[in-house]
Amino acid sequence: MGIADILQITVYTVRLIIAVALATYAIKTKGTNFWWLFGLYFTSGVFGLTDFILQSGNIFALSSGFRFICMVLFIHYTFYLDRNNPTIYFFIMSVIFGIIIIIFNILFDYIYPLELYDTIASITQIIGNLIVFSWLIYSSLNAFLNVKNDETIDDWVKMRYKLVIFYSFIGIFVAIAYGTITSTEINFYTISIFIATIVYQLVQLMAWVMPKFLRKFFNRHFILSTKIDELSEEEVISKMVGGN
Amino acid sequence: MDIVNFLGPKLSKLICKDVLPCKGLIRFAIKDAGKNPTLLTYKDINEIVNKELKNRLDQVNIPELDQVMSQLKKIIIKNQSVFTMSIY
Numbered sequence: 295m296g297i298a299d300i301l302q303i304t305v306y307t308v309r310l311i312i313a314v315a316l317a318t319y320a321i322k323t324k325g326t327n328f329w330w331l332f333g334l335y336f337t338s339g340v341f342g343l344t345d346f347i348l349q350s351g352n353i354f355a356l357s358s359g360f361r362f363i364c365m366v367l368f369i370h371y372t373f374y375l376d377r378n379n380p381t382i383y384f385f386i387m388s389v390i391f392g393i394i395i396i397i398f399n400i401l402f403d404y405i406y407p408l409e410l411y412d413t414i415a416s417i418t419q420i421i422g423n424l425i426v427f428s429w430l431i432y433s434s435l436n437a438f439l440n441v442k443n444d445e446t447i448d449d450w451v452k453m454r455y456k457l458v459i460f461y462s463f464i465g466i467f468v469a470i471a472y473g474t475i476t477s478t479e480i481n482f483y484t485i486s487i488f489i490a491t492i493v494y495q496l497v498q499l500m501a502w503v504m505p506k507f508l509r510k511f512f513n514r515h516f517i518l519s520t521k522i523d524e525l526s527e528e529e530v531i532s533k534m535v536g537g538n
Numbered sequence: 539m540d541i542v543n544f545l546g547p548k549l550s551k552l553i554c555k556d557v558l559p560c561k562g563l564i565r566f567a568i569k570d571a572g573k574n575p576t577l578l579t580y581k582d583i584n585e586i587v588n589k590e591l592k593n594r595l596d597q598v599n600i601p602e603l604d605q606v607m608s609q610l611k612k613i614i615i616k617n618q619s620v621f622t623m624s625i626y
């Protein structure tokens with residue numbers, strides 16, 4: 295088993311760990327958006343590991359469309375409920391890109407191994423990733439700028455936005471790198487991809503499965519400006535009716 | 539993130555009352571809805587604000603309640619991702 299194999303197993307295992315954490319959040323909160331993010335990580339982990347075990351080379355790619363859809367719906371349910379949004383366009387794009395990737399992968403693997411088919415599938419996958427990650431960056435950045443100066447929001451929550459933005463940028467790099475890599479020889483390019491993949495996994499893990507000590511660490515400067523004194527119901531009503 | 543601490547100061551600005559009783563009102567609204575304040579989704583918060591908190595504000599005769607509710611709803615829509623990002 296080479297270093298590439300270990301890396302591949304690690305990547306997909308980390309995705310399954312994140313999927314478990316997200317399923318826990320989804321069950322706890324009954325939140326739809328976490329189920330879509332769970333779908334993304336779970337599919338990615340399961341299809342990736344199946345791909346590795348069977349050494350088929352295309353099973354992971356076949357799930358691309360579904361993963362694009364999961365990401366689009368996660369962004370929709372997290373950032374764009376009850377407001378004008380472009381979700382439908384991203385959804386249609388995900389379906390079309392998913393179908394293109396499936397068709398050209400099947401053509402390449404089972405009908406005729408024309409290099410052009412593989413190139414079209416790879417380019418479609420890169421563009422799809424580029425679009426959905428860019429939308430996630432745009433949405434997270436906008437939301438982060440909106441809460442950046444809000445002193446009632448914990449610093450670790452603000453950090454989670456930053457981590458999502460950061461891993462999305464690396465995600466774009468990793469998607470382009472994997473789509474364009476032509477050799478597995480050890481050189482500057484392959485080492486960069488290796489490092490980027492490790493960082494990508496660690497940041498995703500940190501963002502979605504943030505352990506308590508990290509939350510505490512990110513929150514070390516967070517002080518609520520008002521002490522939370524609990525008033526009785528009578529006191530609340532009296533202060534509301536009687537004015538300040 | 540504590541929703542009471544998050545919404546309290548915003549409600550206080552909207553209705554020009556002290557932060558503390560505003561937080562209290564939100565706390566009681568969540569209690570009225572029978573929800574756990576640490577596990578509220580965007581949907582839960584919308585429902586609580588539109589029903590229980592509105593009732594509470596109505597009970598204490600807050601003027602121009604519809605306008606206050608509309609502003610509050612805008613704040614919640616604008617900040618909806620916070621409710622997802624603060625779950626752990």
